[in-house]
Amino acid sequence: MKLLDRTLRTYLLYSALIMLISTPVFYLVIEQLFIDQVDENLWERKQTIQQQLNRFANPQALYTWRDLEGNTRLHPTTAKTSPADTIYDVVFQQPETPGQTEAELFRELSARLSYRGQPVRLLTRISLVEKEDLLSTVVLVQTGLLTLLLVGLLLLNRRAARRLWLPFYQTLDRLRQYRVEQPGPLDLPPSDTTEFDGLNQALNELTRRSHLSYADQKEFTENAAHEMQTPVALLQTRLERLTQTQPLTPEQAELIGSLNGVTARLTRLNKSLLLLARVDNQQYTKVESVVLADVLNSLISQAVETIQAKTITLSRTGFANGPTLPVNRMLLDIMLANLITNAVRYTPPGGRITIELHSRSLRIANTGERLSIPPDRLFARFQKGEAQTGGIGLGLAITKKIADTYRYTLGYHYADGQHQFVVWFG
Amino acid sequence: MKLLLVEDEPELAADIVAYLTQEGYRCEWVATFSAAAEKIVLYQYECVIVDITLPGGNGLDLVRTLKKLDSQTGVIIISAKDALADKVTGLQLGADDYMTKPFHLAELSARLQSVVRRRHFGGRNEITVRGITVRPDAFQVLINNQPLDLTRKEYDLLLFLMANPGRVLTKEAIAEHLWGDNMDQADSLDVIYSHVKNLRRKINELGETDSIKTVYGLGYKFEL
Numbered sequence: 001m002k003l004l005d006r007t008l009r010t011y012l013l014y015s016a017l018i019m020l021i022s023t024p025v026f027y028l029v030i031e032q033l034f035i036d037q038v039d040e041n042l043w044e045r046k047q048t049i050q051q052q053l054n055r056f057a058n059p060q061a062l063y064t065w066r067d068l069e070g071n072t073r074l075h076p077t078t079a080k081t082s083p084a085d086t087i088y089d090v091v092f093q094q095p096e097t098p099g100q101t102e103a104e105l106f107r108e109l110s111a112r113l114s115y116r117g118q119p120v121r122l123l124t125r126i127s128l129v130e131k132e133d134l135l136s137t138v139v140l141v142q143t144g145l146l147t148l149l150l151v152g153l154l155l156l157n158r159r160a161a162r163r164l165w166l167p168f169y170q171t172l173d174r175l176r177q178y179r180v181e182q183p184g185p186l187d188l189p190p191s192d193t194t195e196f197d198g199l200n201q202a203l204n205e206l207t208r209r210s211h212l213s214y215a216d217q218k219e220f221t222e223n224a225a226h227e228m229q230t231p232v233a234l235l236q237t238r239l240e241r242l243t244q245t246q247p248l249t250p251e252q253a254e255l256i257g258s259l260n261g262v263t264a265r266l267t268r269l270n271k272s273l274l275l276l277a278r279v280d281n282q283q284y285t286k287v288e289s290v291v292l293a294d295v296l297n298s299l300i301s302q303a304v305e306t307i308q309a310k311t312i313t314l315s316r317t318g319f320a321n322g323p324t325l326p327v328n329r330m331l332l333d334i335m336l337a338n339l340i341t342n343a344v345r346y347t348p349p350g351g352r353i354t355i356e357l358h359s360r361s362l363r364i365a366n367t368g369e370r371l372s373i374p375p376d377r378l379f380a381r382f383q384k385g386e387a388q389t390g391g392i393g394l395g396l397a398i399t400k401k402i403a404d405t406y407r408y409t410l411g412y413h414y415a416d417g418q419h420q421f422v423v424w425f426g
Numbered sequence: 427m428k429l430l431l432v433e434d435e436p437e438l439a440a441d442i443v444a445y446l447t448q449e450g451y452r453c454e455w456v457a458t459f460s461a462a463a464e465k466i467v468l469y470q471y472e473c474v475i476v477d478i479t480l481p482g483g484n485g486l487d488l489v490r491t492l493k494k495l496d497s498q499t500g501v502i503i504i505s506a507k508d509a510l511a512d513k514v515t516g517l518q519l520g521a522d523d524y525m526t527k528p529f530h531l532a533e534l535s536a537r538l539q540s541v542v543r544r545r546h547f548g549g550r551n552e553i554t555v556r557g558i559t560v561r562p563d564a565f566q567v568l569i570n571n572q573p574l575d576l577t578r579k580e581y582d583l584l585l586f587l588m589a590n591p592g593r594v595l596t597k598e599a600i601a602e603h604l605w606g607d608n609m610d611q612a613d614s615l616d617v618i619y620s621h622v623k624n625l626r627r628k629i630n631e632l633g634e635t636d637s638i639k640t641v642y643g644l645g646y647k648f649e650l
Contacts, residue, residue, distance in 0.1 A: 229506050230435055233528030237441035240531045243594045243644055244448070250642060257596070257643035264598040267528050302605060305579065305617040 004161045008154065015150045023143060030138050031131065035107065038126050039087050042109040045072070045124050046085075050113050053120070062115060072124040077112070085111040090125065104129055167191040171200055178207060180214045181280060222277035228270050236263050272394040275334070276381075279401050284328040293322040293357060295332055299340050300355070310349045322357035323425055327406060335402040338395040339364050339421055346419065354418075365420040375412050427542065428469070431455045432462040432476040432488065433504070438527075442475070445531040446538070459483030466492050466499075473500035473522075473541055475534070478512055486515060493520040500541035504529065530599035536589035555588050555648065556637045558629070569632040579604055580625050583618075587638060587648035596645040622646055 049072070056062045062074050090108045108125035171188055178186055185208035188200035239259055248256070278284065300307075300314065307314055325332065343353050343366040351367040377383050379400040382393040403410040409424040429446060433439040434457045446453045454471075456462045459482035466474065466488065474492060478485040489501050501521040505512060513524045522541040525534065543551055543562065553560045559568040565581060567574040576584065586603050587595060597615050604618070626636050639647045 226506070229527055230438065233506075234435075234437050234441070236528045237438060237445070237531055240596070240599070241441055241444060243596060244445075248641075248644075253641060254643035257645075260596045260598050260644070264601075270528075271526075305620070309617055309620060 004158065004165065007161070008157065011157065012150075012154070015146075015153075019143070019146050019150070022146070023139060026142055027135060027139055030135055034131050034134060035128075038107045038128070038131075039109075041126060042087060042107065042124060046109060046111045046113070046122060049074075049122060049124070053113055053115050056115070059115065059118070062120065067124075071106075071126070072122070074113070075121040075123065077119050077121040083110070083112075085109065089128075092125065164193065167193065167196045167200070171196065171203065175203065180207075180210050183211070184208075185211060218277060218280050221273055222281075225270055225273040225277060228266075229274075232263070232266055232270050236267065239263055269394070272398060276394070276398055276401055279331065279398070279405055282405070284331050286328055287326050288329055289324050290327050290329050290332055291322070291324050292332075292362065293319040295329075295336055296322075296340075296355060296357070296362075299333070299337050302337075303340055303344050306344050307353070310344070310347065310351075312344065312347050312349070312351050312353055314353045314355070316355045316357075318357040321359060322362075323359055325425060331402045331405070335399045335423075336362075338399045339423075342395060343419070343421075352418075360425050362423045362425075363420060364422075365418045367417055368419050370414055371419070375414070378412055379410070427451045427472050429453045429538075430462070430465055430469075430471045430474045432459075432474065432480065432485065433457065434477060434480050442531065442534065445535065449535055451538075457481070459485075459488065462488055463491060466495065470496065471499055472545070473502065473538060475502045475504060475538075478503060478505040478507060478516075486512070486519060489516060489519045489521050498545060500538075500545045502534070502537060502541060504534075530596070530602060532586075532590045532593065532595050532599045533603055536586055536603070539589050553585075553588055555591050556650070557634050558584075558588065558637070560585055560588060569629065569634045572632050574628055574632060576625070576628065580621055580628070583621050584625060587646065591648045592650045594641045594644050594647045598645075600645065 053062075056065070059076065063076060066073060087107060087109050090106050091103045092106050092108075093103045105128045106125040107128055108123060111122045111124075113120045113122050167189075174186055174188060185204050188204055191197040191200055239256060243256055243260070296316075296319070300316075340355075343364050346368050347353055347366040348368060353367075354363070354365045356363040356365070371378070373383055379396050381397040383396075400410055403423060407426050409426070411422045411424075413420050413422075427450070429451050431439055431442055431446075431453055433442065433455065436457065439455045439457065443453045443455050454465070456465055457480075459480045462476070462480070463483075474488070476485040476488050480488075485503065485505075489503065492499055492501060497520065501516075502523045502525065503512075503516045503521050504525045504527060506527045516524050522544065523537050525537065540562070551562070553562070557569060558574075560566070561568070562585065567576060567581065567584065582604055583600065586600065597618055600618050601615060604621075622638060622640075626638055629638075630636055637649045639649050641647050
């Protein structure tokens with residue numbers, strides 16, 4: 001759930017709660033106000049009638065008088081039984097209004113007046129029908145306004161939040177695309193918002209530092225490999241000259257022979273490290289259209305003697321509809337050669353290698369025991385299995401590096417007793 | 427056969443000179459760009475072996491000068507940089523071969539012979555050692571005038587051995603010669619053994635005594 005929706009949800013819940021509570025409270029308050037107003041009118045009416053009571057000629061006229069609506073009457077009373085003034089609700093059927101059948105709710109005042117020293121009881125009432133109309137209108141308007149306010153707030157908030165969080169999303173986007181290999185820091189723009197500005201500055205600094213340490217490490221690898229090159233070359237040529245000296249005892253020959261092997265390993269290690277550094281430095285920029293099937297066929301023919309020697313069954317499928325890739329031929333060669341050499345090396349004698357081409361992917365599978373190292377460490381540098389097979393431990397790292405360069409996806413899994421490497425060509 | 431080696435690393439130069447001298451070449455050595463520029467103007471060489479990174483200049487410029495002066499001289503570039511661009515430029519300038527350091531001296535020797543052969547006999551020449559005749563332009567091998575039927579790898583192996591007669595070729599040098607750099611060699615050592623076995627058998631079948639000797643623990647040797 002987005003942060004934006006999270007805050008909005010809280011607002012929404014709070015607003016709904018306020019609306020639920022406020023509507024009845026509002027209703028009650030308005031109703032009370034209305035009734036107070038009616039009561040006040042009744043008291044005023046009593047005052048007016050009291051003042052004008054003496055205008056009546058005799059009690060007879062007094063008791064037959066009605067006001068226009070017939071809502072006010074006077075009754076004879078005795079002082080002793082007459083109760084104090086009270087206001088109460090009463091349901092009353094209006095007889096004077098024709099066609100009106102429904103009983104209405106009234107507010108009625110029962111008050112004691114005096115006419116020439118005699119007590120008179122006043123009954124006067126005001127209809128509360130208007131109250132219902134008024135209340136429903138008021139509540140409706142209030143609810144409408146609140147809803148409007150709420151929706152408006154939501155929309156405004158959403159828009160404002162979008163605008164406010166925009167720098168954040170931009171930062172996030174840039175960060176997702178960031179690769180430590182790329183030159184220079186992330187270079188995020190400054191922001192007006194303090195928090196985002198801080199975040200961007202921290203990220204700029206962080207990426208700058210990680211790129212620096214990456215570059216340092218890369219430079220070191222490259223320099224070390226370069227510096228190693230001359231001594232290794234010397235070691236090799238000296239050993240070659242030593243090989244030619246006569247006479248060699250069998251013991252010397254064996255020692256020199258094993259040194260040759262060691263030097264060859266050292267040479268390969270050196271070349272591989274240099275290659276990794278060069279791929280990192282993007283020194284292989286020349287791109288051409290390469291038919292994958294052709295490269296595979298030529299690599300397989302290179303390994304065919306080893307395959308025969310180990311009586312490995314090799315099968316190829318889908319070579320007719322493999323892809324043509326825009327790629328540096330040498331890098332593709334190295335990448336696939338590593339995968340094929342690997343397959344040949346780790347297939348036990350009498351095993352099986354399957355090379356399967358699809359329109360956008362390549363699968364190289366070979367029979368063999370499950371790995372002793374975790375598959376996610378497989379592509380790391382100098383990760384070697386238990387079997388001592390003479391590999392230098394950089395082949396798959398180089399393969400991965402080249403795949404990354406072209407944004408190919410390189411995957412490994414073990415299924416049906418087979419190691420399976422799959423390359424998706426994007 | 428006069429050669430010029432332009433190499434700024436004295437120890438490495440000493441090894442190359444020593445090896446090639448034993449092969450019967452007259453090998454001169456200079457360490458700087460200016461010394462080399464002077465030499466190639468003053469003298470004629472069969473082949474110049476030139477390093478690209480030199481004190482005082484770029485070896486590719488030497489190749490340029492050399493080709494302007496005399497196109498008959500063979501050129502082999504040896505470089506510490508395995509840069510494709512340098513290789514392409516070097517070959518376009520007219521260099522015959524490009525080798526990346528570190529390399530095997532036996533490999534250098536074989537390539538040198540191939541350059542000299544191409545330059546001086548137009549490739550139409552024969553190598554005959556101990557009854558075996560190789561015609562490199564036709565990929566043909568004859569023993570007592572009978573053709574020897576070889577696979578490509580067997581042919582390459584035989585030619586490599588014959589290019590370095592009397593010398594021990596290490597298994598590592600042979601592997602690199604046959605499969606190049608891209609293939610990891612760890613697995614190819616056993617394969618070399620079976621190639622040599624087949625080669626010996628085929629030579630024996632045509633009645634020639636086996637000249638390929640196994641040097642225990644080291645490699646193989648084509649005996650003179």
